[in-house]
Amino acid sequence: MSKIFVLGAGAMAESFIKGVLQKHVVSPSDITVINRNRPERLNELRRDYGIRPAESIADAEDSEVIIVSVKPYDVRDALKELSPFLHGQTLISFAAGIPIAFMDRVVEGRAQVIRTMPNVPVAVLEGAIAMAVSERVGADQLERAKQLLRQIGTVVELDEELMDAATAFSGSGPGFVSYFLEAMEQAAVELGFSATMARQLLIQTVVGTAKVLEEWRLSPTDLRERVTSPNGTTHAGLAVLNESGMREAILEALTQAAKRSREMGEEYTSE
Ligand SMILES: NC(=O)C1=CN([C@@H]2O[C@H](COP(=O)(O)OP(=O)(O)OC[C@H]3O[C@@H](n4cnc5c(N)ncnc54)[C@H](O)[C@@H]3O)[C@@H](O)[C@H]2O)C=CC1
Numbered sequence: 001m002s003k004i005f006v007l008g009a010g011a012m013a014e015s016f017i018k019g020v021l022q023k024h025v026v027s028p029s030d031i032t033v034i035n036r037n038r039p040e041r042l043n044e045l046r047r048d049y050g051i052r053p054a055e056s057i058a059d060a061e062d063s064e065v066i067i068v069s070v071k072p073y074d075v076r077d078a079l080k081e082l083s084p085f086l087h088g089q090t091l092i093s094f095a096a097g098i099p100i101a102f103m104d105r106v107v108e109g110r111a112q113v114i115r116t117m118p119n120v121p122v123a124v125l126e127g128a129i130a131m132a133v134s135e136r137v138g139a140d141q142l143e144r145a146k147q148l149l150r151q152i153g154t155v156v157e158l159d160e161e162l163m164d165a166a167t168a169f170s171g172s173g174p175g176f177v178s179y180f181l182e183a184m185e186q187a188a189v190e191l192g193f194s195a196t197m198a199r200q201l202l203i204q205t206v207v208g209t210a211k212v213l214e215e216w217r218l219s220p221t222d223l224r225e226r227v228t229s230p231n232g233t234t235h236a237g238l239a240v241l242n243e244s245g246m247r248e249a250i251l252e253a254l255t256q257a258a259k260r261s262r263e264m265g266e267e268y269t270s271e
């Protein structure tokens with residue numbers, strides 16, 4: 001694989017680096033990372049992964065792939081700084097909400113822009129990666145980008161108008177699932193468990209559930225029905241969740257998350 005330049009050294013960038021290095025698709029010395037704040041962060045990443053801290057943004061010039069992993073409100077400035085060093089490289093953005101047309105405009109067409117919404121499980125090669133591209137991206141570059149991202153997760157290409165929704169349930173998804181688990185863990189503690197003991201069973205329950213859904217090709221409705229015995233324990237618990245409006249709350253949570261993605265796109269790209 002070619003050289004990769006990573007712009008921004010936060011949580012999502014680290015997950016990406018961890019994932020691609022596990023697959024040996026690129027060697028650590030071929031990953032150059034730049035960060036605006038906290039220079040010690042680059043030393044941490046060098047120590048943990050062997051990546052190369054960038055000397056300056058100009059180092060992007062030598063890379064074939066550039067990962068944009070700065071916060072949405074930093075994308076404009078980051079791309080402006082990057083722009084003089086672009087000459088057709090593939091630019092893969094992780095930023096929530098920021099449209100392809102805006103990025104194309106800021107870099108004045110000097111890069112092939114691919115908008116993605118990955119999630120943190122790319123670090124363990126179990127990412128869910130939504131991807132949108134414009135017609136400006138060449139077939140070869142698109143294929144190479146997909147090959148890279150497929151190493152670290154499932155890639156789903158979709159129309160850009162669906163990216164805000166994908167951001168809500170797969171980008172933010174690990175946060176929502178963790179929230180549910182936080183509540184389960186708290187309940188387990190109330191029921192007499194230690195948090196550590198409960199977590200062991202809870203995490204395995206989520207991993208096992210996901211695997212059954214995937215391997216047996218069941219819908220969540222099918223699996224829920226298999227687990228729910230008439231008048232049994234699951235039935236008793238689900239009755240409470242239904243009465244409490246859990247389903248409506250989830251719908252509203254994802255609607256608001258998607259709306260926030262759209263809003264960020266508008267807020268941080270207005271001239
Ligand atoms: N954290 C997550 O689970 C996910 C995040 N994303 C997206 O990934 C992007 C990064 O998110 P996080 O890693 O959570 O953020 P973060 O805040 O942890 O990291 C962003 C880093 O970018 C650096 N930065 C800002 N401007 C820069 C510039 N001009 N040049 C170089 N470095 C610069 C900051 O110093 C910071 O270390 C965001 O756009 C977010 O929407 C997407 C999917 C999931």
Ligand SMILES: O=C(O)[C@@H]1CCC=N1
Pocket residue numbers: 096167171172
């Ligand atoms: O919360 C956020 O805005 C980012 C985007 C998806 C996950 N984290």
